[in-house]
Amino acid sequence: MSDNPASPDRPSPALTALAEAHGVATQYWSFFGEQVTVPAATLRAVLRAMGVDPLTDADIDDALAAVRAEPWRGLLPPSAVVRQEGGTIAVHVADGHDVTLSVALEDGSWRDLSIPDQQAESREIDGTTVWRVQVPLPGDLPLGWHTLHAWQRPFGGGEVDRTASCVFVVTPNRLPEPPSRPGRGGRGWGLMAQLYSVRSQDSWGMGDFADLADLAAIAGRRGADFLLVNPIHAAEVTVPIEPSPYLPATRRFLAPLYVRPEDVREAAYLAPADRAVVDDARTPVAASDTDPRRIDRDAVWTAKRAALALIHAAPRSAARQAELDAFLRREGQPLQDFALWCALEEHFADTLPAGAERPAAAWDISSPLVAELRTPLADRVDFHAWLQWIADEQVAAAQAAATASGMRIGVMHDLAVGVHTKGSDAWSLRDMYAQGITVGAPPDMYNQQGQDWNQPPWLPPALARAGYAPLRDMIRTLLRHAGALRIDHVIGLFRLWWIPTGLGAGAGTYVRYDHEAMIGVLALEAHRAGAVLIGEDLGNVEPWVRDYLSARGILGTSVLWFEQEEDGPRPPERWRRELLATVNTHDLPPTAGYLADEHVALRARLGLLEQSVEDALADAAAERGAMLRLLRERGLIGAEPTEQEVIEALNVLITASPSLLLGVALVDAVGERRVQNQPGTDKEYPNWQIPLADGDGRAVLVEDLAHNERFLSLTAAVDDALRA
Structure with missing residues (x-):
């Protein structure tokens, strides 16, 4: 039975209600000021990607009842992200029962929560009356990643008949303002660069982490407080390498493409013959350092991978091995999964004919085929895990050079919106992503067909069930050795434009995310790292979003x-402070x-x-x-x-x-x-x-900046103006 036989593209009221219950927009205002009703085909495809596939009106009614009842079925929510200022958390208790709540804090201590006497809301769920109790949270809970526990027992002190626990995250209300040098009224300036483009005399054909350190030191001595660079997320490990830093294989790990092989400590102790091999690998790509035409990532990575494999095989001292082992323990299974993906990419590139499709089972991390390949690929897995340790060390050195030069913030990383559909994250975290969906942007004056960025979106419920751990771990990696993070398309933490495969970018719709939880996780990790957050909020952004971010201490x-007004450029005095x-x-x-x-x-x-x-x-x-x-x-x-x-x-x-x-x-x-x-x-x-x-x-190298008249003049002009 059709939900609307007379107009199959227009959603029925029931389908509309179901979509909205799942956070799917059924109408939206276009860039051109028109209110658009989302077609039924789009809503059904998006719901299907969320695991909801109603075929009839009766199916829709059942699905709607299920999604509305779902919060009432759990004693606790899948996870809870709250602000330190307090608030409440909803607990759902069966009729005739009491509930006890305690928080297991990160430091190992426990805090009991008081259950208030209140007029609670109730609902019949699966034949049982369930009460929703809003439990107030004390305002002095410590910031951090805790665990909330609940025990339900019958009135009168009977035996516990139900227990539950969930991730319980306490986040700062607001981040502090960015640090700055004296004499600037609390303000600062920094340099912005595409790291791959900034080469030196010692580069391997493109900018790297050593160049990052040198550029930061130069900028810091000129008065800069930060150096913003493009995303340095890991890309492919086989050629061709995706040029866009905004379409990575993973956002959790770093790109070894930026490693400087000679700066790996073990490289200094190579035998002369092995060192000659490293030098020979660098020579052809280094010859392009002064070529202003184009960066050749494929050539650079081919040369570096061979050199780094040789260095990886070199003996490590006991102290160095202990440091590597500690890094591997800290990064845990996610690093091993990423390294396995890298090894599989190499394996299939080497063993399959050009253009051949790999076995379908290779796309499933839990398949027998993948399990079978783990053993023969163990050495390559070790290599790629080691590369992450080396990248981490070199980024740490760059941040140290930045702060040593006087920068108050240092390196500012950039967080891409998402990942490649066939990348490591989409493979190892498959259950976290919507299948058959990519994200992008609706039509606007610049792209009248809309944009498809070829990136799968996170599933909002899956994130909540995972306690937002994938988001947390990603941010921790980026802020471990940095003073700030710019979040590209920050509106994506509030809503994303989902595009069902085959319908075209213009036929998508917005899907809402729990921005309070996601921004809270970001704020907590930034607070712990002492870092600044900047949200790229250009374009079609709901006005309240900017106010919300400012209230949380996140800069726009x-x-x-x-910045334009009807009669011309908006005077900078009327720009926002944050x-x-x-x-x-x-x-x-x-x-x-x-x-x-x-x-x-x-x-x-x-x-x-x-x-x-x-x-x-x-x-x-x-x-x-x-x-x-x-x-x-x-x-x-x-x-x-x-x-x-x-x-x-x-x-x-x-x-x-x-x-x-x-x-x-x-x-x-x-x-x-x-x-x-x-x-x-x-x-x-x-x-x-x-x-x-x-x-x-003419190519400009890092060494040239010290006597580049334009560079010296512009940085001096900005620094002087800010101090005036």
Whole structure:
């Protein structure tokens, strides 16, 4: 029986209610201001990915009754994330019973919770009356990852007939403001760079963790408080390597692609013949360090993997082995699963013909095939687990160099929205992800068909059942040796655009997440690490989200070119205080390219313009003219400013904002014109493969910055303006 035979694409009231009960949006406001009703086919596909597949009206009614009854069936919720200020937790107790609650704290001690006398709500569940009791939480519970225990017994002191426990997380109400140097009114600035693009004389063809340390030290001596870099999540371990750092294999572990082989301690003790092999592996890729055209990740990883395998085989001292063993124990089974995925990737790349599909069982971590391969691949599993230890050591050294240079924050990592559909996380945490769904963005003026990012979404109920451990562990890895974390597309912690396979990006809908829990976990881990959180909240974001993040002490982001009012640029004095403010972003051309209309020329070449070239140039000229007028009105430029003077003036302009943090793009500091990522392209443009170069197309190395006039002038101008 159809739920709506007259209009199969329009959901029935029952299907609408079921979707909304699962946090699935049945209507939403589009970028163009229209209210869109989500088609029934989309709702059914999304519900199916959540494990709900009603075929008839009766099935829908049963599923709706089940989801509404589910919270009442558990004595405790699957997990509980609360703020330290207190609040309540709902406990569901059978009629005629008492309940006792205690919290097992992280330090091993216990705290009993008082059950109040109250008028509780009740409901009939499976023939039994169940009472919902709202238990108040004391405001002095310590922050941390605890366990809540409940015991239910009949009135009058009978035997316990039901027990339950759940992860119980107490999170800070608000994070403190970012640390800064004296004389800046509590504000700070930092450098923003694409790490892979920033090479040195000792690089292996792309920037690495050693270059990260050197760049941080240089920026710190110039007065910077942080260095924001692209995500350094692990990608593939076989070629071709995905260029986008925003489409990783895992967000839990680091990319060994950025390891500097010579900085591994054991490399210093290699036999001369083995050291010569390492040097020979580096020579061809190092020759490209001064080539400004394109980063070749495939060549870099092929050379590094061979060198690192040789170093891994070298003997380790007792102390070094003890450190490795401690690291492996701390990272536990998740690291072993990731290392096994890496070994399997290599195995199938080596044993299958090019283009051949691997066995279906290989995609299942629990399959007999995977179990069978563990033993013969044990050495490669050890190698990839060891690589994570080495990467961890080198990132720690970079953070140490950053803080030693005077930075108050240090390295600022970037968290990608999600992971590749065939990556390690999607494989080892399969039950945590929705199958047959990818995430993206609905249609807007820039992408009228919508965007599909080819990333599977987390299942909200699965996260809750796991006590948000995957989120916690991911954040811990990134903040272990860092002072801040930028969260790309932070709205994804509130709602994500789910796209059922085969329906197209525009035919998706939003799915809600428990933002209070997810933000709470982030805040707790940042608090423990003493780190700053920044949420990238550009674009179509519900206004209350920005207020919520600010109230939790999480900074937002603003880009100068996007801060517009009806009559022109919004004066920076009217920007928000809880911000990371910047002139541009990696999805825009560097400012030199923007001023020269290279973004229009590039989009025209690639066929991405939605208007004529003449109209696009006219719009760009109008936008640029309004910004230059603002700079002249403030006395920041003269009548005929040079490109360098305009770039410096724009960066000085944003120091007039009350924003707590300011970001200076390294590409602006050297005069680079080429964009790192051109939205709307895949193979048409070498996204995420552009090495750092100046305005004349010459490669700029880390060593060059110490005497690069533009770099020195811009960093001095921003530092002086912030101290004024």
